[in-house]
Amino acid sequence: MEYxxxxxxxxxxxxxxxxxxxxTLQVKxxxxxxxLGENGAGKxxxxxxLFGLYKPEAGEIRVRGKRVNITDPNVANALGIGMVHQHFKLVHNFTVTENIILGQEPTERGRINIKKAAKDIKKLSETYGLEVDxxxxxxxxxxxMQQxxxxxxxxxxxxxxxxxxxxxxxxxPxxxxxxxxxxxxxxxxxxxxxxITHKLKEIKEVADRCTIIRRGKYIDTVDVATTSEEKLASLMVGREVSFKVEKDKAKPRENVLRISDLVVRDSRGLKAVDGLNLEINAGEILGIAGxxxxGQTELLEAxxxxxxxxxGKIELLGKDITNMHVRNRTETGIGHIPQDRHKHGLVLDFKLSENLILQTYYKEPYSKNGLLNDAAINEKAQELIDEFDVRSGQGINTMTRAMSGGNQQKAIIxxxxxxxxxxxxxxxxTRGLDVGAIEFIHKKLIEERDKGRAVLLVSLELDEIMNVSDRIAVIFEGKIVGIVEAEKATERQLGLMMAGSTHDKEEGDM
Structure with a gap:
């Protein structure tokens, strides 16, 4: 067989x-x-x-049957290999055309011919159904579009x-x-x-074959059409994985968060949250679908x-926190797993141990009289790494930037x-997490709920919202258009509400 x-x-x-x-990986x-593999499996x-960014210690690479030595990405490009990285490598204030031709600029008499390049790109985008300006x-x-x-x-x-x-x-979606x-x-x-992925649904939808690696080792290559999602999951994680979230019925208690007539603008000055009202109680998980x-991002940031x-007004445990500083909010009782882990969740050039005490470093035992206590910090960090299975090359001393995206996420959580x-x-x-880690995080959210905490869950995965939440609030154009009991909600009903239709809500859902 020619690979x-x-x-x-x-x-x-x-x-x-x-x-x-x-x-070993062989592609037809x-x-x-x-x-396929867990976070940090080595994918x-x-x-x-293969793309020439790292040099292997052993092994060989063959392209079209010929042994090759890929020393850098230019060699990979010359061999016809291209790569779309997880975090895009684009220059933000350049145009689409300028980004695409970067390093391959077509010149005429020493000048870059942008017009010709743009024309070629337009033609290329039409051939592959990639409509971009x-x-x-x-x-x-x-x-x-950036992708x-x-x-x-x-x-x-x-x-x-x-x-x-x-x-x-x-x-x-x-x-x-x-x-x-x-x-x-x-x-x-x-x-x-x-x-490269750990989303089983996507593999089932488009892939022909699948190679699974676990903790850096080759496990198997299977035919996707004849392999179930459950089988793929257990090959990836090394044990049975439950796709259904096990939980008892919620026992909601006193009010924790009350939002009244909230208006928040986005970065362009437009109303992203527009007169929003919402309440969440202790002992429940309220999911926001949309x-x-x-307006989800702006709501969470507000x-x-x-x-x-x-x-408008935001009250936490009966206290008005509308204009309170971030640290005061944290101390009043807010924990935040942000949507953008790099921007708001981590200091990438800090060690893992330092990131794990970002919310508490100024308190005893982590510091005294303004001096950090490394022994206490390291002990706490190790405890969290063990409990949440945060994997990294050098443990507590790993530079956070060097960790896989999924393990960075686990550290924040x-x-x-x-x-x-x-x-x-x-x-x-659970964005960017594999099935094993997702199962673990869902369990943790439910444990918090059962301790009598309020959990506000925002996710673009409808399955996750329906599976984990007790109540679901649907957001559309900055307003909550309806609230439904999760166990009674259907995908169709939520989908219609997410598109702005209010006709499909059950009586008494509001």
Whole structure:
């Protein structure tokens, strides 16, 4: 069998960790080949070896049957290999065209011919159904559009083998469906795709074959059509995984958070939250469902103190916190798992141990008379790492930037849940996590609820909202359009409400 890509017995080490331990991956021409594994299993590392970002300690790579030495991404490009990274590599104040041609600028008499490039890109985008405006500025377009720019960047360089690293992590459900369609079209046009993911639904939908790696080791390569999601999950995690969240009926108690007539503006000065009212009680999980961009982000930032409130009132445990400083809110009883882990959740150039005490470093035993107590900090950090299974190369001393996205997320959740605040705001808490970690986080949220805490869950995954919440509030254009009991809610009913229809709410749901 002639494979287009063969990675044979690849070994890659970092200080304190073997990221790839004798892994073999063989991709057939014209297939979508999924690479499945938990957070930190070594998937991105393996693909970074293929793309020339890392040099392996052992093993060989063959492209179209020939042994190759990929020393850097330019060599990979020349071999027809392109990669869309999980965190896009785009220049934000450049146009779409300028980003795509960067490093490959077409020149005439020593000048860059932008017009010609834009025309070529327009043609290329139409061929593959990747509609983008060649003259749009990157920071003005959606995440889904930015991803299309990354794909066009590969196609512009004539890539035949396309690597997608966790491509749906930041996309809305609709953008995910569009991306799946784009992948199918790319394969029809003769491309081969390697898809790094831990989302089983997506693998079942588009992949032909799937290679599973666990803790840096090769486990198996299976045919997707004949392998169930449950089987894929247990191969990935190494044990049975439950997809259903086990929980007793909620026993709501006193009011914890009350929001009245809230108005908040977005970064462009438009009303993102528009006269919103909401209440959440101790001992319940209230899920907020909505299509991305309907005010969820601004609502969470207003409650946690990251964004100014224009009108209305926010009360926590009967106290008016509308204009309170962030630290005072935290001390009044708010924990916050932010939607953007890099921007608001972590200091990437701090060690893992330092990130784990960001909310408490100024208190005893972590500091005294303004001096940090390393022994107490390290002991606490180790305890959280063990409890939440946060994996990293050098334990508490790992630079947070060097950790996988999923393990960065687990670190934030460990820090916030450990304080057991009266109100836990969970903004897309399982984004970028694998099934085993998702199961664990859901359990933790329910434990908090059962301790009598209030949990406010915002997620773009409707399954997660329906599975974990006790009540579901649907947000549309900055307002809550209805609240339904989770056990009675149907996907159709919620979908209609998310699109702004109020006709499908049951009587008495409000």
């Amino acid at each position: 287009i890509i063969e990675m044979l017995n690849i070994r890659k080490e970092f200080p304190g960790i073997v990221a790839n331990d004798n892994i 021409p014209g297939e979508i080949h999924a690479l 991105s590392t393996l693909m970074s070896v 060649p003259y749009a500025i990157i920071e003005d377009i959606t995440v889904g 299309r720019v990354e794909i066009l960047k590969m196609l512009y360089r004539n890539a035949e083998i396309l690597i997608f690293d966790e491509p749906t992590a930041a996309l809305t 609709q953008e995910i469906a569009e991306l799946m369609e784009i992948m199918r079209r790319l394969v029809e046009e003769g491309k081969s795709i390697i898809l 299509v991305d961009g309907n 409650i946690s103190g990251l964004r100014k409130v224009e009108e 460990a820090r916030e849940v450990d304080r057991s605040p009266a109100l836990l705001i969970a903004g897309q808490p």
